[in-house]
Amino acid sequence: MTGPKKRGCLGCSFPVLIIVGVIVIALVVLGFITGAIGQNMLSGLDLPEWLIASSPQPHLPAPELFHVFGFPITNTMLAGWITVIVLVVFSFVVTRRMQIVPRRLQMLFESALGWIYDVCNSIAGEVNGRRFFPVVCTIFLFVLFNAWLSLIPGFGSIELVKNEPIPEDAQIMPSKEDPAHLVALVDDREYEIATVDGQDTIVVEEELIRGSNTDVNTPLAIALVSFVFVIFYGLKNARMDFVRQYVNFGPLFRSIGRIFKGKFDFMGIFEGAIQVFVGGLEFLSLLIRNVSFTFRLFGNMTAGEILLLIAAFLLPFVMPFPFYILELLIGLVQALIFSLLTLVFVTMAVTPAHGAESH
Amino acid sequence: MDAEAIKMLAAGLAMGLGALGPGIGIGILGYGAMQGLARNPEARGPIQTNMILAIALAEAIGIYALIVAIILAMVA
Numbered sequence: 001m002t003g004p005k006k007r008g009c010l011g012c013s014f015p016v017l018i019i020v021g022v023i024v025i026a027l028v029v030l031g032f033i034t035g036a037i038g039q040n041m042l043s044g045l046d047l048p049e050w051l052i053a054s055s056p057q058p059h060l061p062a063p064e065l066f067h068v069f070g071f072p073i074t075n076t077m078l079a080g081w082i083t084v085i086v087l088v089v090f091s092f093v094v095t096r097r098m099q100i101v102p103r104r105l106q107m108l109f110e111s112a113l114g115w116i117y118d119v120c121n122s123i124a125g126e127v128n129g130r131r132f133f134p135v136v137c138t139i140f141l142f143v144l145f146n147a148w149l150s151l152i153p154g155f156g157s158i159e160l161v162k163n164e165p166i167p168e169d170a171q172i173m174p175s176k177e178d179p180a181h182l183v184a185l186v187d188d189r190e191y192e193i194a195t196v197d198g199q200d201t202i203v204v205e206e207e208l209i210r211g212s213n214t215d216v217n218t219p220l221a222i223a224l225v226s227f228v229f230v231i232f233y234g235l236k237n238a239r240m241d242f243v244r245q246y247v248n249f250g251p252l253f254r255s256i257g258r259i260f261k262g263k264f265d266f267m268g269i270f271e272g273a274i275q276v277f278v279g280g281l282e283f284l285s286l287l288i289r290n291v292s293f294t295f296r297l298f299g300n301m302t303a304g305e306i307l308l309l310i311a312a313f314l315l316p317f318v319m320p321f322p323f324y325i326l327e328l329l330i331g332l333v334q335a336l337i338f339s340l341l342t343l344v345f346v347t348m349a350v351t352p353a354h355g356a357e358s359h
Numbered sequence: 360m361d362a363e364a365i366k367m368l369a370a371g372l373a374m375g376l377g378a379l380g381p382g383i384g385i386g387i388l389g390y391g392a393m394q395g396l397a398r399n400p401e402a403r404g405p406i407q408t409n410m411i412l413a414i415a416l417a418e419a420i421g422i423y424a425l426i427v428a429i430i431l432a433m434v435a
Contacts, residue, residue: 060434292419299422306429333415340412 031317038315053316056309060302062215063206065160075207076215079155083146083212116140119340124347132346135229139222140339143213147301147331150211151324156305158208163194163201170202213301216294223293226342227286234349242349246286248279289345293338300334370432377424384417 062074121129191202234242252272
């Protein structure tokens with residue numbers, strides 16, 4: 001691989017390469033013996049408890065952390081706000097000192113936004129592309145930064161510990177691992193019991209921040225924003241044509257009306273009925289689009305999170321690494337899909353198809 | 360069979376059968392993109408972008424099955 005004249009290999013000098021290699025091999029070995037695969041294969045090994053990867057406990061609903069003015073605040077909401085703050089700070093820093101010849105950060109943002117702007121223009125046309133750009137780009141940036149920020153260590157690993165009164169349906173029973181130890185079993189999860197101020201409480205450990213789109217509510221909210229956006233521009237630009245796409249009684253009533261003039265037009269009535277039916281189907285697909293939007297984003301983000309958890313459980317340090325790179329790509333692709341589909345749907349809404357057969 | 364075993368079986372079946380369709384779809388998409396690339400290598404950029412978009416759309420269906428499997432295996 002390396003020529004005889006080159007010093008070193010892979011662009012590093014040999015000592016550096018050897019050190020890196022030793023670290024990588026050490027991580028592989030450590031990952032193997034501490035992960036679930038190695039633990040099962042080498043059952044005689046006795047390792048300290050903190051070194052063994054604990055089994056992952058993914059849970060879908062976002063836990064409530066605390067209440068502000070009576071509103072429950074969940075960990076996914078915190079992550080959403082962090083995303084918004086990061087975006088606002090980034091935009092502030094970038095636009096604070098704008099230059100005609102852009103510096104590095106400005107260059108990055110300008111090229112990224114310029115690319116989305118070009119995509120908008122190429123799909124929706126000059127005039128409409130400029131109008132749709134803000135919403136489409138906001139959706140893109142929010143979903144993208146949400147996905148990428150949740151890969152940062154600290155998301156899902158910092159835990160908030162709080163004491164809660166023992167619920168009524170809790171079962172106090174010996175722990176599975178250590179029968180001498182009593183735990184409270186609530187919804188198949190074991191909680192430690194601690195005494196605070198003379199009262200028995202369960203110790204609840206919740207993740208402090210978790211990727212915002214791993215809670216089904218956030219994708220639903222973005223999907224509804226995109227739905228309202230599509231309907232608004234459809235009504236504003238195409239007016240009755242937009243409504244006629246979904247509620248199309250005109251041809252049917254006209255054919256029925258012709259009966260009274262003495263002309264019985266069976267095909268006309270039949271076609272009119274089919275138009276009404278097709279309009280209903282279109283309306284149904286308009287509504288189902290929201291569900292599809294929601295679960296596509298939610299599913300991809302949740303699956304990514306659980307994939308990383310399980311990879312880190314099976315073979316720590318080594319196996320999550322390729323999946324992290326995959327998650328970077330998936331975040332980008334999902335952000336692109338969400339924003340581009342919104343763009344395509346709103347473009348379809350402002351330029352209604354002539355005739356039902358055109359799709 | 361007890362309820363737990365059937366639940367696990369259902370989760371496995373949901374994931375396995377649910378991944379079948381998207382797998383075929385992604386295969387067809389890749390086939391089309393490769394043919395397009397072989398015929399017209401200059402159109403690499405748009406073909407790649409559109410292929411990734413379409414693949415992600417097909418993959419979403421597999422993800423629905425995954426959600427059902429996760430809910431069956433872990434939550435329900």
